[in-house]
């Protein structure tokens with residue numbers, strides 16, 4: 001395969017981002033020691049930002065979006081990876097500074113690859129994808145902080161989205177009582193089926209946050225940032241921990257120091273892009289062993305590469321529910 005299908009992002013003279021499905025050739029591949037035939041990718045919020053140009057996540061032009069890949073090794077100068085190996089790649093700047101996975105072919109560094117557990121299909125691996133790595137990292141931080149489900153319930157904001165749905169499912173699986181926050185009441189039943197004990201609207205999180213509010217939760221996974229995260233930290237119990245994952249409502253954080261110095265609350269950030277390779281191997285093994293496949297399937301849609309640009313435009317406006325997997329090549333297990 002010397003030429004192959006890919007989504008390409010470019011900028012016009014005024015800096016406006018354009019996206020199109022096109023064909024690239026091997027000469028377009030970037031430097032790297034492992035060449036991959038991509039089986040599946042996903043639509044992440046970051047891909048939405050890249051396709052719309054809403055935030056400057058792309059730092060190399062032209063760019064192929066797609067921060068997640070499940071792929072087969074088709075050439076390798078790296079002793080660790082052989083022809084036919086099945087791998088997962090999430091983050092590491094792919095889709096931002098390095099051509100991404102909305103492409104039938106990509107060339108990358110062998111350092112970025114994790115082995116795909118044999119029990120996960122390419123679609124399941126991408127349904128988990130960056131969202132699975134992010135939530136697994138957040139769970140690890142809660143554990144490192146000594147928090148367990150016995151400390152009280154956990155709240156998940158942006159719950160109907162990809163990472164939010166993943167957080168609801170994986171936290172419930174670990175025994176947490178989960179309050180899911182969503183602006184889409186029509187998603188409540190699906191969130192309950194994923195394991196949410198309670199589903200509430202966004203009303204509690206509207207407007208400016210008080211310095212301290214009623215103590216409600218022991219922990220939080222926040223996908224939204226801005227005033228929503230400010231409300232969340234003001235409602236944590238003493239010693240509570242908020243895991244800051246996302247910025248769906250904005251990058252700002254209009255809070256006060258009160259929750260931190262008067263309730264000993266901690267705010268911990270997760271950056272899934274730079275999780276170490278060793279830790280990723282452990283995360284993928286754990287996810288493969290513990291994930292509930294039926295629930296994962298229930299929160300996942302699969303679309304062809306031809307629909308990826310449209311899905312990316314919708315995700316930044318909160319118009320996508322759960323995880324969206326992009327079938328790029330052969331997605332059979």
Ligand SMILES: NC(=O)c1ccc[n+]([C@@H]2O[C@H](COP(=O)([O-])OP(=O)(O)OC[C@H]3O[C@@H](n4cnc5c(N)ncnc54)[C@H](OP(=O)(O)O)[C@@H]3O)[C@@H](O)[C@H]2O)c1
Nearest residue numbers: 045158159160161162163182183246247248249270271272
């Ligand atoms: N830290 C990391 O490593 C990491 C990794 C992956 C993603 N992220 C970030 O996590 C966030 C979620 O990503 P995703 O892929 O899950 O995106 P997504 O599927 O679009 O989910 C975002 C959700 O946030 C809620 N939301 C959107 N706009 C809002 C607003 N103005 N006010 C309140 N809630 C709002 C919506 O949930 P409801 O419809 O349920 O209200 C939406 O579904 C993004 O900011 C992304 O960049 C971070």
